[in-house]
Amino acid sequence: MINYHQFILANGLQVLVHEDHSTKMAVLNLLYKVGSRNEIPGKTGLAHYFEHLMFGSSKNVPVFDTALERVGGSCNAFTNTDITNYYISLPAVNIETAFWLESDRMLELNLSRKTIETQRKVVIEEFKQRYLNQPYGDVFHHIRSLAFDTHPYQWPTIGKEIEDIVNYTKQDVEEFYFTHYRPDNAVMVVAGDITFEQIKVLADKWFGNIPSGEIPKKSIPKELPQTGKKTLTLEADVPTDALYKVYHMPGKLQEGYLESDLITDIIGFGRSSLLEQRLVKNGHIFASVGAYIFGTVDPGLMVFSGKMEKGQSAENAESVLDELIAEFLQSQVEENILTKVKNQAEAMKTYESVQLLNRAMSLAYYAHLGDPNLYQTEYEKKTRIPSEQIMDWASTILKKENASVLYYKSASKLN
Template sequence: MIDYQNFILDNGLKVYVHQDITLPIATVNLLYNVGSRDEDENKTGFAHLFEHLMFGGSINIPSYDDPLQLVGGENNAFTSPDITNYYISLPSDNLETAFWLESDRMLSLSFDPRVLEVQRKVVIEEYKQQYLNQPYGDAFMKLKALAYKVHPYRWPTIGRNIHHIEQASMDDVKAFFHKFYVPNNAILVVSGNVIFDDVRRLAEKWFGPIPSGERYVRNLPQEPVQQELRMEHVEADVPSDAIYKSYHVPGRLHSQYYTADLLSDVLGRGKSSRLHKELVNKKHLFSNISTYISGSIDPGTLNIHGKLNKDVSIEEAEAGIQEVIQSIQQKPLDEEELQKTKNQAEATIVFSEMELLNRSMNLAYSALLGNPDLVNQESELIQRVSVDEVQQLAKATLIENNTSTLYYHAKH
């Protein structure tokens, strides 16, 4: 159970406080309601670029890391299609340092052209390393573009085309910042050995003077229902053939989200899952195979990907996957199998929340979804899912007309 108190500043910044006095540490988690789905399709990769730029210093604090390291703190950030999240862990006695650092870059980020050029090069190099210079690196980029035709989930967080970052102007960067990195588009969670009244005082002192931005109203194109089988074949210098599949499933706020999550776990989470037991252990079609859902706020995807064993044809491997899917569609799961899967999912939640930082992140994300109490309700929602619901969702979503498949062939 994650207990919390909350308040909202006059400028719209939402603040949540979770107290845990067991250790003399604190975390400060600042979630901005912007991800790659909010980008212009001709200027992609900006949310991820800002993940880097925000560490380039502000007008008043040229080096972000140095003051934090001096007080024993550490920090990092991540970007997703839906959010950008920055976090700091430090001794609770030095909490104000985190407020000073985070508020100053929100108020007065340095738009030093040298910083932009350095971070531009870092992102370009990251793009090359992750997508161009490693085996199967571009697989999920291609799969996204196959599964989505309208919604901005069709490009990865690093950007649809690296030229968008190469050509980003300072005016483009400033416009993106002033649109999204404002108090009324952010959620601040402070956790650990902290006192609510102290957090409120620090929030008022450091974030209170920052002016609100124009309210962002998200109006994204909705992805049409897929009506046809989509396939793409790619050949590259990779160790073995591989199959990547996507099926459209409900998004994070849908009542069937946890059903889709459990369905993916039954299919391909770990070595006790159906796909692994049947296609890796028994039939030896794949060296590895797994399943996961994207977990996105808007309607997402259930994804299957596996590497084929030598001398196994794409056709054999594809038939093996379809056989496992059909077994779930044709016969309900045993209660015992579903309960085991539920227990695994619940254990993941419990273990993750042993870490103070994870509690902060989960609370911030639940608040973004419009229900901060969701952070305490997930286990119950998982346990409510029935075997019939899993089977019905499998019948409705794991079908040919809802399938996008990338066949990744190794050059021979």
């Protein structure tokens, strides 16, 4: 359990304070409840684009990084389908600088045409380098659009296509900012060598006068259950064939989510896993293979993916993968394997909690889900799940009609 105290400002900003006086450092983590799930077709990629804009300038801060480096601080951020998270680490004696910087860009971010165009070019270049010009870089553009018909998870965080980014108007950018970058759409966690009373004073001083949001958020369409297997075959200049097979699964707070996580851990985690032992070490089709879940707030995807050996096809790879999954569904999870997987989860949780920043991020993430204590209670629930319950969910999820498959074919003459 991570100790914390919390309060909410009149404008809706939720603030959590985690005191740790064993360090002289402090962290300010500011999570905005906005990701690519909050975008609409034709305007995709805005959440990620805003992550870039936020590191530009604001009314009283010409260069964000420079102002922070002067007080010995560092910062970074990430955007995913569900949230955008900004974090600052610095000596605790300088914590007020972090409040000044974050409040200034929440209140009056620089959205001049010059700034908008500069960051537009940066994001377009990132799109090209990471997704269009990298081998297999566009995989999840295709697999997401194949698996999802209506939900915004059908495009990646970078955006569906470059044209969307090219066509952002100044009005689009301003509307996104004033809709989502508001105090009542944010969770702030301050952790380290600070006190609760100190943070209450600083939060009210720097964030108390920022107005809450007035623009209503757009509703997010729900995905209907899939009723038939979907497939897509692509050819590209890549070294070998690759296979991506995904299944719809429950969202983060739904029944079946933790079981889904355990399924992929049992089948695909580590060198001793079923996938590694059967399909790589003792097989001749897969060069590498893995299984994992997206971990999204709304119902998401369970992913099986792998690269083939030279000359082997993605279709053959799917056949041997299907055989392994069929055998798994007919078996029982041995208690020693389940214990091992749960012990690995405990070790990971312990490792993550060592870092002050990780504790701050965890509190922010679970607070945005509705309860900071979920960080602990979710883990405890996961460790109590019996093998029979895991297999019931495996049978529910790993059905042919629930699958979407991308055969990513090598067009190379060497294959």
